[in-house]
Amino acid sequence: AILDVLRAHFNRRQDLAGRRLLITAGPTHEDLDPVRYLGNRSTGKMGIALAEAAAARGATVDLILGPTHLSTSAPGVTVIPVRTAREMHESALDRWPMATDGILCAAVADYRPESVAPEKIKKTEGDFALTLIRNPDIAADLGRDKRPDQFLVGFALETENGIENARGKLERKGLDLIVLNSPRVPGAAFGHDTNQIQLIDRNKVTSFELKAKREVADDILDRLPPNRTP
Amino acid sequence: AILDVLRAHFNRRQDLAGRRLLITAGPTHEDLDPVRYLGNRSTGKMGIALAEAAAARGATVDLILGPTHLSTSAPGVTVIPVRTAREMHESALDRWPMATDGILCAAVADYRPESVAPEKIKKTEGDFALTLIRNPDIAADLGRDKRPDQFLVGFALETENGIENARGKLERKGLDLIVLNSPRVPGAAFGHDTNQIQLIDRNKVTSFELKAKREVADDILDRLPPNRTP
Numbered sequence: 001a002i003l004d005v006l007r008a009h010f011n012r013r014q015d016l017a018g019r020r021l022l023i024t025a026g027p028t029h030e031d032l033d034p035v036r037y038l039g040n041r042s043t044g045k046m047g048i049a050l051a052e053a054a055a056a057r058g059a060t061v062d063l064i065l066g067p068t069h070l071s072t073s074a075p076g077v078t079v080i081p082v083r084t085a086r087e088m089h090e091s092a093l094d095r096w097p098m099a100t101d102g103i104l105c106a107a108v109a110d111y112r113p114e115s116v117a118p119e120k121i122k123k124t125e126g127d128f129a130l131t132l133i134r135n136p137d138i139a140a141d142l143g144r145d146k147r148p149d150q151f152l153v154g155f156a157l158e159t160e161n162g163i164e165n166a167r168g169k170l171e172r173k174g175l176d177l178i179v180l181n182s183p184r185v186p187g188a189a190f191g192h193d194t195n196q197i198q199l200i201d202r203n204k205v206t207s208f209e210l211k212a213k214r215e216v217a218d219d220i221l222d223r224l225p226p227n228r229t230p
Numbered sequence: 231a232i233l234d235v236l237r238a239h240f241n242r243r244q245d246l247a248g249r250r251l252l253i254t255a256g257p258t259h260e261d262l263d264p265v266r267y268l269g270n271r272s273t274g275k276m277g278i279a280l281a282e283a284a285a286a287r288g289a290t291v292d293l294i295l296g297p298t299h300l301s302t303s304a305p306g307v308t309v310i311p312v313r314t315a316r317e318m319h320e321s322a323l324d325r326w327p328m329a330t331d332g333i334l335c336a337a338v339a340d341y342r343p344e345s346v347a348p349e350k351i352k353k354t355e356g357d358f359a360l361t362l363i364r365n366p367d368i369a370a371d372l373g374r375d376k377r378p379d380q381f382l383v384g385f386a387l388e389t390e391n392g393i394e395n396a397r398g399k400l401e402r403k404g405l406d407l408i409v410l411n412s413p414r415v416p417g418a419a420f421g422h423d424t425n426q427i428q429l430i431d432r433n434k435v436t437s438f439e440l441k442a443k444r445e446v447a448d449d450i451l452d453r454l455p456p457n458r459t460p
Binding site for chain 1: 234259262264266267268269299305324337339340341344349350353355356357358359360361362363364387388391413414420457
C-alpha cells in the first residue's frame with residue numbers, strides 16, 4: 001500500500017516525462033530609439049513557474065523569455081532570452097516543430113513603433129504622433145502550424161468580457177485551451193506571486209481559486225493530454 | 231601624523247554631514263492602459279549608488295525612485311516610490327525647498343500618451359497613431375525655483391553631440407553641473423554596474439575613466455559645494 005502511494009506520487013510527478021514543452025514568458029519591449037520602448041507589466045513569473053513545474057514533472061522545456069530581471073536555472077529548462085515580439089515569434093516558430101506542447105504565457109506587444117530611431121529622439125515643443133504597426137501573432141501562427149499530436153495553450157488577459165473574448169481567441173487561433181486571468185483581481189496576474197485563473201476549452205469553463213503561481217502552473221499542466229501508452 | 235590621516239579620512243567620509251540631498255532615480259512608466267506603458271532602459275543603479283554614497287558621507291537623502299526591481303535600505307536614505315513623470319515631478323517639487331542639493335539622475339519620460347485607456351486596448355486590424363504629449367520638465371522647474379544656497383545637478387544621456395547639448399541644457403535649465411553619459415560606451419549607462427561620465431559646468435569639462443557606479447557617485451558628490459564653516 002505504501003509502495004502504491006509512493007508510485008502514484010512518483011508517477012504524478014513524472015507524468016510529463018518524454019514531453020518537450022515550448023513555453024513563452026515575460027513581456028516584450030518594442031524600441032522607439034536606443035533608450036525608449038513600449039512595454040507591458042508582465043514580469044515572467046507565471047511562465048517561469050510553468051517551466052519549473054513542467055521540468056519537475058519530467059518534461060524538457062524551451063523557455064522563450066522576454067526582458068525581465070527574473071530567470072530560472074532549473075534543470076531541464078533551456079532559457080532563450082529575447083527582447084521584441086518579432087524575436088519571440090521567430091524563436092517560437094523555429095522550435096514549435098520539435099515540441100509536443102506549447103504554452104504561450106508571454107504578454108506579447110500587439111504593436112510596435114513603425115520605425116526605430118537610430119539616435120535618441122530629441123524632445124521638441126508640442127505633441128507628436130507615434131505610428132504603431134501590428135506585430136506578428138505568435139499564437140495564430142503556431143495554431144496554424146499545429147499537428148494533430150500537438151497541444152497548444154494560450155493566455156488571455158482581459159479587463160472586460162473575459163470568457164466571451166477568450167473563447168473567440170481559442171477558435172480563431174486554433175488553440176486547445178485558454179488560460180484567462182485579469183489584472184483587476186487583487187493578487188492576480190502581473191507581478192504577483194499568486195494568480196486566479198479560468199481554464200476555457202470548447203466545452204467548458206473551469207474556475208480556480210487564487211493560489212500560488214506554482215500551484216496554478218500544476219493546474220494548467222494537469223490539462224495537457226496524457227502520454228500515450230507505447 | 232596618523233591622527234591627521236585618520237581625521238582627513240573621517241572628514242572626507244562625513245563631508246556631507248548636515249546636507250539634505252534630493253535624488254531622483256530610475257525610469258518612469260507612462261501608461262497607455264492598465265497593461266501597456268511607455269518606458270526606458272534605466273534601472274536606477276546610478277541613482278541608488280549616489281544615494282548610498284551620499285548617506286555614507288553623512289547626508290540625509292530623499293530618493294525619489296521610479297519603477298524598478300532595485301531599491302536600497304541604506305540608513306539615511308528615504309525611498310519615495312513613484313511610477314510616472316508627473317508623480318516624480320510632484321514629489322520632487324514638494325521636497326526641493328527642504329533640500330540643500332539636488333541630483334536629477336532619473337530618466338524621465340519627456341512624453342506620455344495623451345490619455346490612459348481605462349480598459350485594455352483591444353487590437354484591431356491595421357496601424358494606429360498614438361498621440362504623445364509633453365510631460366512637465368523636472369530639471370527646469372527645480373532650476374527655476376533654485377535658491378542661491380542650493381546646488382542642482384542634472385544628468386544628460388546623449389547619443390550624439392553630447393557636450394554641446396549638455397551645455398545647452400545646463401544654461402537653459404539653470405543647473406550648476408551636468409553629468410553626461412552615453413549608452414554607446416560599452417559598460418556605461420543603463421543596466422551596467424559601471425559608468426563613464428563627463429562632468430560639465432560653465433567653465434570646464436572633466437572626463438573620467440570607466441569605473442564602478444559607486445566610485446562614479448563619489449566623483450559627482452566631490453563636486454557639491456563644501457559645507458560653509460559656521
